[in-house]
Amino acid sequence: MDKSSFLMVERGNPYERGDIIPLTSKMIILGRKGKQWDPDISFDNVFVSRKHAALLYKNGRFFIKDLNSKHGTFVNQERLAPNGERPLQNADSVALAGDLIVLSFSILSMDETMDITPLMKQMAVVEAPGGVKLDPFKQELVFGEDVYAFSEKEYKCMEMLIHHKGQFVSKEQLKLEVWPERSYSIGEIPDVSAEELNALIYRVRKKTRHILSIESIRGKGYILHSKD
Template identity: 45%
Template sequence: MDISSFLVIEQAPYYQPGDILPLKNTKMVFGRESIDWKPDITFNNIFVSRKHFTIYFDTNAFFIKDLQSKHGTFINGKKLEPHKQKKLRANDKISFAKDLVLMTFSINNFEETSDFLPITLDDIQCNSATPTLDRLKQQVVVDCNCYTLTEKEYKFIELLLQNNQFVSKEEVIQYVWSERFSSNTMEPMVSLEEINALVYRLRKKLPETLVIETIRGKGYYLKT
C-alpha cells in the first residue's frame, strides 16, 4: 500500500486550506460523528451523513464509494452512484456537503501524476448542470459565469439551494437576518419591504435562467 497518498483540503469547515489527510489505512470511512459512531475522518456538518463515503486501497489503486449518503458525493463535479466504486486518479476533486467541502486526491506516483493536469474549483463549477456556490468568494456560479453577491444576497440563495429551492418567509428572516435574534428577541422585526428589496436586487443581478418566484402567502421558490 502506498501510504504517501493523501487528500489535500481546499475548503472545509473547521479545516484550513492546505491541510493534509493521510490515507494511512486500507479502508477509511468519511462521515459525521454521532453518540455511537465515529468515522475515520470526521466532518461534523448537517449535510454530511454518518457514513458518507469510503476510500479504500485495492489492487495497487485507491477507490472511492458513496455509502448512499443523503446529499451525495461528487468527483470532478459528477455525482457518484451509491455503492458503485470509482478509481481515484491524481488531482481528482472530491466534493460533498453542498460543496462546503472540497478536497484533492494526491498520489505519490510520478508516472500516473504526469498524465493529469490539475483541475480547479472553477472547472468543477463550470461543468456542473446546477447552480453552485463559492462561499469563500461569496459567489454563485451559473453556466460558467460568476455572480458576486452581498452577504445577505448570498445567504438567501444559499438557503434556497439547501432547501430544495423553496423557503418560507419565516425561514428567510431567521437565516438571512440572524444577527437580529437575541435571547430577548425571538421574533426580530424584519419588514416585508426589506425582503422584497433583497429579492429585487437579486433578480437584477442573476441571469434569466435563475428565477426567484414569490409564492404568495408561503415563501420563495428558486426556478432553474
C-alpha cells in the same frame, strides 16, 4: 502502500481550506459524527450522512465508494451510483452532498514530499479582478507589496465579494457562502443574525479600507469596488 496519498480540503467544516488529511489506512470512512459513531474523517454538515463514503486501498490504488448516502458522492462532478465505487487518480475532485464538502485527492511520491508545501502554496495563489491575488491556504489577499490576513469567515466573505466585483451580492448569498454549516436543508438560508453579518462586513471593511470599498445596499446586500 508505497505512495504518500492525501486529501486536500477545499471546503469542509471543521477543516480549513488547504488542510491536508493523510490517507494511511486501507479503509477510511468519511461521514458525520453521531452520539455513538465517529468516522475516520468527520465533517460538520447535516447533509453529510453518518457513513457517507469510504476510501478503499486495493490493488495498489485508492478507490472511493459511496455508502448509499442521501445526498451523494461525486468525483469530478459526476455522481456515483448508490454503493458504487471508482478508482481515484491524482488531482481528482471528491465532493460530498453536492459541493458542500469538496476535497482534492493527491498522490505524491516519497522523494517529492519535501517540495509539496511550496508547490501547494504556489498553486493556491489565484489572480482576482482589480490586480489583487488571493491565497486561500494562508487566507490572505495580496495587493502589490501589501498583505492582508483574514479569519476563515472573513476570507470567504471577502473572496465572494471580490469575485463579484462591481456586482450586487445579496445578504442571502453571503450567508450561504460563509455559514453553510447552519443550513438544515438544501437551499435553506443559514440562521445568521443581522448583527453577525454586519460585524463580519465591518471587519472586512476595516482590513481592506485602503484598497477596497464595500457599498451597502440597504436591507439587501453589498457591492464591492476598488479604490483608485
